[in-house]
Amino acid sequence: MANDLTSLISRLEAAEGPSRELDRIIGSAMGYPPQPIDGGVDANIAWMGGLPHFTASIDQALTLVPEGWIVDMGHDAAGSVGALKVIGGSAEVSDGDVTLQGQGRSIPLALCISSLKARAKLSEA
Secondary structure, rough: HHHHHHHHHHHHHHHHHHHHHHHHHHHOOOOOOOEOOOOOOOOOEEEEEOOOOOOOOHHHHHOOOOOOOEEEEEEEEOOOOOOOOEEEEEEEEOOOOOEEEEOOOOHEEEEEEHHHHHHHHHHOO
């Protein structure tokens, strides 16, 4: 599982913004039960109850944080005082011993990255 998550993390780090395709891959990695729609095949999958918008929603990205881990998140900015521009987001997850960071074009992407790094770490143990 760690190798699959490493590939997914790389794709999230390169993402320019929210992506339903990445949401689908995250959902699959997290074990959401697939249900074919419109008589389609594996490439055309929906999830019962709706697939969360992990890459677009802070609330839904937070569901990826492993139980018992704490979160710190915020915006990344560039520029000079009085002329700062938000350029992305950062998130850290920690279990008290291990802290893992994620940076992305938005806070939800950063949360997805740091949370999946934590899940990959847990799967190694």
